[in-house]
Amino acid sequence: MLILTCPYCGVNAEETELHPGGEAHLARIGPNGTDDEFEAYLFARKNAKGVHFERWRHAYGCGKWFLAARCTATLQVFGTYRAQTPHPPADIVEAIRKARPDWTPDWTPAEGTAE
Amino acid sequence: MPDTPRAGRYSVFAIAREALRQHTGWKRAWASPEPKARYKVIVVGAGGHGLATAYYLGKNFGITDVAVIEKGWLGGGNTGRNTTIIRSNYLQDPSAALYEKARSLYENLSQDLNYNIMFSPRGLIMLAQTEHEIRGYKRTVYANNLQGVATEWLDPQQLKAKVPIINLDGPRYPVLGGLYQARGGTARHDAVAWGYARACSDMGMHIIQNCEVTGVETEAGQVRAVNTSKGRIGCDKLAIVVAGHSSQLAEMAGFRLPIESVALQALVSEPIKPCMDVVVMANTVHGYMSQSDKGEMVIGGGTDGFNNFTQRGSWQHVEETVRALIETFPMISRLKMLRQWGGIVDMTGDRSPILSTTPVGGIFVNCGWGTGGFKAIPGSGWAMAELVAKGTPGPLAADFGLNRFREGRFIDESVAAGVAH
Numbered sequence: 001m002l003i004l005t006c007p008y009c010g011v012n013a014e015e016t017e018l019h020p021g022g023e024a025h026l027a028r029i030g031p032n033g034t035d036d037e038f039e040a041y042l043f044a045r046k047n048a049k050g051v052h053f054e055r056w057r058h059a060y061g062c063g064k065w066f067l068a069a070r071c072t073a074t075l076q077v078f079g080t081y082r083a084q085t086p087h088p089p090a091d092i093v094e095a096i097r098k099a100r101p102d103w104t105p106d107w108t109p110a111e112g113t114a115e
Numbered sequence: 116m117p118d119t120p121r122a123g124r125y126s127v128f129a130i131a132r133e134a135l136r137q138h139t140g141w142k143r144a145w146a147s148p149e150p151k152a153r154y155k156v157i158v159v160g161a162g163g164h165g166l167a168t169a170y171y172l173g174k175n176f177g178i179t180d181v182a183v184i185e186k187g188w189l190g191g192g193n194t195g196r197n198t199t200i201i202r203s204n205y206l207q208d209p210s211a212a213l214y215e216k217a218r219s220l221y222e223n224l225s226q227d228l229n230y231n232i233m234f235s236p237r238g239l240i241m242l243a244q245t246e247h248e249i250r251g252y253k254r255t256v257y258a259n260n261l262q263g264v265a266t267e268w269l270d271p272q273q274l275k276a277k278v279p280i281i282n283l284d285g286p287r288y289p290v291l292g293g294l295y296q297a298r299g300g301t302a303r304h305d306a307v308a309w310g311y312a313r314a315c316s317d318m319g320m321h322i323i324q325n326c327e328v329t330g331v332e333t334e335a336g337q338v339r340a341v342n343t344s345k346g347r348i349g350c351d352k353l354a355i356v357v358a359g360h361s362s363q364l365a366e367m368a369g370f371r372l373p374i375e376s377v378a379l380q381a382l383v384s385e386p387i388k389p390c391m392d393v394v395v396m397a398n399t400v401h402g403y404m405s406q407s408d409k410g411e412m413v414i415g416g417g418t419d420g421f422n423n424f425t426q427r428g429s430w431q432h433v434e435e436t437v438r439a440l441i442e443t444f445p446m447i448s449r450l451k452m453l454r455q456w457g458g459i460v461d462m463t464g465d466r467s468p469i470l471s472t473t474p475v476g477g478i479f480v481n482c483g484w485g486t487g488g489f490k491a492i493p494g495s496g497w498a499m500a501e502l503v504a505k506g507t508p509g510p511l512a513a514d515f516g517l518n519r520f521r522e523g524r525f526i527d528e529s530v531a532a533g534v535a536h
Binding site: 035043049 | 423425430
């Protein structure tokens with residue numbers, strides 16, 4: 001059974017207390033986007049076998065949306081973090097690198113930005 | 116191992132002949148050759164859908180220079196992990212056409228393949244347990260009758276007559292009626308894969324197991340070859356039919372799919388005497404049950420809601436499924452469960468499959484069957500073979516292209532058919 005720690009209320013919640021919300025960090029496409037970009041934003045998913053960033057809601061708890069870094073091949077959880085960030089924070093990246101040395105982020109982590 | 120065993124026809128005479136010589140003359144049902152350097156068509160995935168695609172490529176289009184390559188063993192993925200239910204009572208016209216094609220092919224599949232797939236058209240009931248389901252299923256009955264799919268509405272008493280072990284007045288989910296498809300039923304899932312494999316092998320196709328695809332080679336937007344754990348294999352056309360790992364194969368070929376992979380699980384009880392001779396599905400409570408020929412109650416449940424590639428499933432889904440079924444079938448409350456397992460299913464947003472050309476020339480995908488692919492195997496293979504052979508979809512596959520997402524033409528069975536389908 002999957003257990004995630006809600007970063008807002010600190011509760012170790014098991015999966016029946018949570019509601020999954022799919023892939024995280026999707027860049028919203030605005031009015032100037034092309035059809036291709038909009039289609040990709042709406043439907044195309046990484047569906048990674050391995051490190052995956054995803055949205056969860058602490059549905060039967062504080063009710064807030066948060067994000068989790070998890071391995072879809074083993075169900076190992078690397079950490080959870082608040083949703084107000086365009087990319088996973090440094091401590092999550094560090095935790096993933098420790099557990100998966102050959103994993104590389106597919107974004108450019110900005111130096112010195114706050115979470 | 117010799118690579119052309121040519122198993123010979125199975126018949127009552129073959130059994131009599133073998134009985135006289137102590138069953139020493141049976142040959143392997145299919146060959147296990149080493150891959151050639153090049154094939155006209157490579158099908159990735161030797162599950163039911165992949166093998167059926169290869170079979171109808173040979174049977175309907177005369178294309179036999181085909182290899183079916185498989186990472187694990189034949190039929191070891193979702194083909195061997197489903198609950199073997201066959202039905203075609205779908206609401207939307209494109210779905211009803213495709214699934215009814217499959218169901219009708221299942222009727223003669225044993226004769227067609229000369230392999231007993233144990234098709235058992237025992238009838239199938241979807242329970243209505245809320246007022247909304249009554250309305251939804253009556254609408255499906257009307258739609259099915261216009262589509263040429265024979266289904267009917269059962270009131271609670273008719274339903275009780277067909278399923279004596281059912282409890283009509285559960286406190287939480289009373290049984291208010293049901294959608295009945297008399298020609299639905301079950302089949303032996305392994306035998307479907309084995310039968311197709313044997314027929315493909317007899318046509319001279321190569322079935323290559325333990326051969327994992329590690330890369331797809333393209334040149335100027337056209338597929339050239341696949342790299343595998345048994346080396347590079349060239350091809351003119353590539354059919355990706357790999358269910359839960361469709362996104363991974365697509366990534367190798369350089370495009371993304373509107374697919375997310377989740378775990379779906381099932382369990383079986385200890386064998387008991389015959390007690391239920393129809394398939395019963397209860398979509399409100401995410402549970403479905405049938406009795407296998409061995410006497411086990413075969414129970415399927417809901418999917419995990421999160422992306423998952425572990426073929427396990429979660430305990431709370433077992434609890435949820437069994438809790439709901441016990442209310443409807445009180446007599447199973449003391450049954451011991453023998454086995455539980457999971458399979459990785461490929462879910463699309465509209466819960467309908469994808470049979471499509473792709474951004475790469477010569478590559479075709481057949482995926483997105485989600486939680487209900489087994490019932491569709493023959494129809495899926497039939498439509499996919501036409502797509503691969505001609506390069507453009509025929510009438511069965513036309514509505515299931517990838518472009519439906521871009522164009523907003525969803526085949527919205529997620530709303531129409533509920534969860535379990």
